[in-house]
Amino acid sequence: MNLRQTWEDHKLMFGIYLVGFLDLLAVSLIVPIMPKHLESLGASKTMIGFHASLYGVLQLVSSPVVGKLSDVYGRRRVLLFVLLCCSCSYMLFGLTTTLWIFFLFRIPSGLLKHSLTLGRTCVADVSSEVDRPGRMGRYNAISSIGFVIGPALGGNLMATTGGFKFAVTMTAFVFLINFIVSWWLVHPDQHTNKDHTITDSDDTFSFKGSIAFMRSETWPKVSGLMLERFIISVSVLMLRSNFSLFLEHKYNAGPQIIGYIVSFSGVIAFGSAMITGFVTRMYGNESRLMFHSSLLMLASQIGLNFATHISFVFILLIPFGFASSIMRVVVAHLLLQRVSPREKGEVIGMGQSSIALARIVSPQLAGLAMEHSTELPGTIGIAFAALASGLIYKRTLHHVEQKKD
Template sequence: MVIPLISNHARDLGASPTMAGFIGSVYGCIQLFSSPVVGRWSDVSGRKYCLLWSLFFSACGYMSLGFSTSLIALFLTRIPLGFFKHSQSICKSLLADMFPTDKQSAVHGHFNSVSSIGFILGPVVSGHIVEMAGGFYSVTLLCGAIFMLNGVLVWCCFPDIKSKSHDLARDESSTSLQKLGSDEFNFTPKQLFQFKSLNWSAFWDLFLVRFCLGIALLLFRSNFSLMLREKFELSPLGLGYIISYSGVISALCGLLSGHISKHYHNDQRLYKHLAILMTLTMFFFVFTSTFWWYVLLLIPLSFASMNLRVVGTSILISRGGKQEIGALIGLSQSVMSIARMLAPLLSGILLEISPSGPPLIGAGMAALAVLIIGVKWGIRGEQNGPKQE
């Protein structure tokens, strides 16, 4: 509901496209540092406990967003969301704890499909509300209320499954355990910053590819609403329908992720082909000046981006195993946070030059990712990517 409105709200407060992009970068900049720490926190303190705090502070952040009547206030309200909005990454860690490796693609595909329903309903709902008096304020309050409702559902319904890292941290803790609720215990700050046990050589190439593909997509989507507004004079309601349409495609693709992965029998090869599809689609966006061609090209872009997230998560889990999966997913989110930090600002600068600037540079970054995959994963014809040491 809120994401499509932030850049337009910044413009209404007097921001230039570059300034709107800078404000959008604040969230990604903070998540660069908070993602691995919160992931590690969920490892040592429990997924449910960490998720409850994440939802509570996210609700407060979104509610305060509605009171931003200046660019400085808008900037400041993005800070708590950058620190605490990690609900999806914590849920992914919980799913990794609950299901075996061979089911990860299907499980995360269904998870992302359900998440995409929010991108189907949210923009349409907010598009109608925002056109009323005080619409942006009403949307942010509604969003905060939904986060509070999610917190109640987590408290009542979620299992409290402990990861291997939770048990390890509990066993190694030199202090007495103090129960919080039923199973939580006190953790030390030192435990939150222990990442030395991770085998970095097994993940660097995957993180780099994820960054290139992430910034390629975010260059296009971070100021997507401004791009459509500047190029086609689309209203907020029309933009809401376009984003919902993209969400429908993503949801359907997520339901098929498990079947596609089984058909390929090789996640690395599937990942490469999806990256090539994204590269070609971004290039087509550069030369498209017709609104309905934009709408049509969103189909392969949504298909590629959804399945890249699912397959990328599956590869990450298969390489790292389930130990410290929260920290590992958090570090992967940090890589994406770098992209989220850079993309809105760079996209805003490119938009001031040409509406075709973001998809052009995005296509180049996606092509670079394809090159890295071909060199690192394809040179030896490995079936499962680079072997762990």
């Protein structure tokens, strides 16, 4: 690789990393304040859970379609489109005064908020098998910096008059900046599947394509990982769906403290993602690393759910964030290893659909559970974490036995 190619590669990666950072900065501005705002509009805990589940439904419907569109028309075109639409959608949030209008304005952002996934797909496009885990880790790490800044800022804004309106306006503005950055720096399409030509069948996008993929020879290779990803996502989301309400009701924490705790979890995610590549190389066996991470996540979830003081929450978020960050990168890499280059966008989209399905189930279940007990959602999450560890162990053991044969 000559000097010019090296510069272009570094420039491209800088642009993709910046897209991830701005994406999480934008959405994390309203993470700690969304449940409180919904309560101010008259929503119950179950209705707050329904709101989050609605977002999951919209992501499930649109994720494979957006992934396939990016395979055919290019990552950059689709990325620019979704960023511009998200900017407009979040701007509308500031105009809401009733609960049903808020839900209505949630639809466009739910359908189109795939910019973080598209950035991750760009990383996969331009990275070799050797470089991909490290680059994925850095992408997640730099993205997590946005999640460090956003919640703390959003929590402080919520403590002021008209804080929510100001926060969503800032979110829309950051998405607009991200659109400009992507237009200027992100040009990965020359690396995108050169052998993929647009055919007549590519003109129509629906769940028929996803069903066809599930019937293909590739699906058995990835179905087990998809199931594990779903169960892990349910486990994590049972804790995180109503995390701010959990902190408020159990420890009497205000918006500012909640914002700082969520920001602290972003710091942990950043640090964890930065060392993901090193940890992966050190282990050498990604399946074993995923199993050990699942055990660490299970233990930390038990501690988080039953912690007697909020200071223990800060401490236990460290192993929890480390384990969940490692598993997120490892499962994505294992999925990509099992498909052809032209299927990367679609399999990542399908993977996001498994997460979106978890986002449908978990918030609604967590909302209903929290109506009965503050700790019940976390207890259900612990059960799912234990199930995930069992499945990962079974797959790892099967892999070892195959090697022996």
